Amino acid sequence: MMHKGVYLALGSNIGERERHLLSALALLEERDVHISKSSAIYETEPRDFIDQPWFLNMVVQCETRHFPLQLLAVLLGVERELGRMRSPSAVRRGPRVIDLDILLFGSALIETPQLQVPHPRMLERRFVLEPLIEIAPDVRHPDSKEPLSKYLKLVCGQKVRVKPPPSL
Numbered sequence: 001m002m003h004k005g006v007y008l009a010l011g012s013n014i015g016e017r018e019r020h021l022l023s024a025l026a027l028l029e030e031r032d033v034h035i036s037k038s039s040a041i042y043e044t045e046p047r048d049f050i051d052q053p054w055f056l057n058m059v060v061q062c063e064t065r066h067f068p069l070q071l072l073a074v075l076l077g078v079e080r081e082l083g084r085m086r087s088p089s090a091v092r093r094g095p096r097v098i099d100l101d102i103l104l105f106g107s108a109l110i111e112t113p114q115l116q117v118p119h120p121r122m123l124e125r126r127f128v129l130e131p132l133i134e135i136a137p138d139v140r141h142p143d144s145k146e147p148l149s150k151y152l153k154l155v156c157g158q159k160v161r162v163k164p165p166p167s168l
C-alpha cells in the first residue's frame with residue numbers, strides 16, 4: 001500500500017547546505033521514499049536557538065510504503081548517514097548538517113512518545129509553512145481543519161527569502 005500526501009521538512013545550516021538537502025533527497029529515494037513534489041529552497045532566519053547561522057529549508061511531498069514510525073526510522077538513518085550528531089553534547093535545537101521532520105502523513109493524527117503528527121511546531125514556523133503552502137495550497141491542517149494559509153499571517157514577521165535556483 002502506497003501512502004500519499006506525506007510531507008517532509010528539510011533543513012541545514014552547516015557547511016554546504018544545499019548539497020546536504022539534495023543528498024538527503026537522493027538517500028530518501030533509495031529508501032522507498034519517493035519525492036512527488038518539491039518546494040523551492042528558502043533561506044531562513046534561525047528560530048528557537050537564534051545565535052546560529054541562517055538555514056536553508058524546503059518541504060517535499062512524497063509517496064512511500066513505509067508506515068509513520070518506519071518512515072521516522074528512515075529519516076533518522078538518513079540524518080545519521082549525512083553526519084548529524086544527536087549526541088548529548090550537541091546543542092539542543094542548535095546548528096545541524098541536516099534535519100528531517102515528518103510534517104503531515106495524509107490526514108493521520110499520531111501521538112506517540114517518538115512521533116507526533118502533524119508536527120507540533122509546524123504552525124509557528126514560517127520556514128515550514130511557506131514552502132508547504134507553496135506545494136500544497138489546498139491542504140488543511142488535519143486537526144483544526146483550517147487552511148494552512150490562515151496560520152501564515154501570524155508568522156510573517158519571521159524572515160525568509162526564496163533562494164534563486166542555480167543558474168544553468
Ligand code: GSY
Nearest residue numbers: 011044045046047048055093127
Ligand atoms: O526544527 C528544525 C531545525 N530548526 C530550524 C530550521 O530548520 N530553520 C530555521 N529557520 N530555524 C530553525 N530552528 C531550528 S531548531
